[in-house]
Amino acid sequence: MVAQLPLLDGSSIPAIGLGLYKVPPADTARVVADGLAAGYRLIDGAQMYDNEAAMGAAVRESGMRDELQVVTKFWGDPVQSYDAVLADFAASEQRIGLDVIDGYMIHWPRAPRGTFVETWRAFQTLRDEGRVRWIAVANFGEAELQTLLDETGEWPVVNQVESHPWLPQHDLRAFHAANGIVTQAWSPLGRGRLLDDPTLVAIAAEVDATPAQVVLRWHLQLGGAAAPKSMHASRLAENIAEIPALSVEHLARIAALESGVRTGTAPQDRP
């Protein structure tokens, strides 16, 4: 059973979710069905992933809708504004075809535009209208989170950011923890690129697990959530399977892998 992480609104999310970036629409039903069979109960979609319709259909056909948290994200390009949120959300809502979307995220702050606060106000409207259960952000830094609170009186319940052993984001995680915001890692496996790291391979052998399981266990022991993606049923099951806690010594060896290397785009490069 996947651990649940409490959200500021009193609800909770599973610590491991199913990422859908780069899952082609034609494969999405199969991947979601395999994910649900493996035990995933949160599905991390986005307007930008071009598979919202297939994601929604798979959820409707699963017969498990009430057990699931379906997440999508507002892309905000070319326009990030209050009205663009309302229009783009209506389109996402129609594609997904569910009565309510569980989680809705601002995909990138696009801070130089100066419009993420009005964007957040539109998110609050959607939540207050009952069309979204919880509202969140991705790729926000501490200053942008603080601006949201100062201007609107409300923190996002989740900040989804790139994080893995090369990029643990300790400072941002500490800020989140101090304010009750859940850190959810995107590219939690470093897009698969860090899985042949000798330290991770060695620890995996020592604990009779795989490198992906070791990395995901590390995320949980940092107190965060993660949304790994895989196209393969066996890896989906591997990534959600529980393994025993890593030792302090294991965690110290993983901590030494921090390099600041990103596997995806930095927020300042998505203006």
Ligand SMILES: NC(=O)C1=CN([C@@H]2O[C@H](COP(=O)(O)OP(=O)(O)OC[C@H]3O[C@@H](n4cnc5c(N)ncnc54)[C@H](OP(=O)(O)O)[C@@H]3O)[C@@H](O)[C@H]2O)C=CC1
């Ligand atoms: N908010 C944002 O800006 C962003 C959000 N995201 C979200 O985060 C999710 C995960 O990030 P993503 O970039 O996909 O990267 P991940 O870190 O989840 O890595 C996915 C890659 O790792 C491979 N992989 C998965 N499991 C295993 C395993 N057990 N063993 C070996 N290889 C494995 C996958 O291959 P294969 O599929 O062939 O198994 C794929 O190539 C996305 O799908 C999306 O939902 C991602 C980027 C940005």
Ligand SMILES: O=C(O)C(=O)[C@@H](O)[C@H](O)C(=O)CO
């Ligand atoms: O990081 C990248 O380079 C990407 O293409 C993705 O992260 C993309 O921008 C994205 O936001 C996926 O959620």
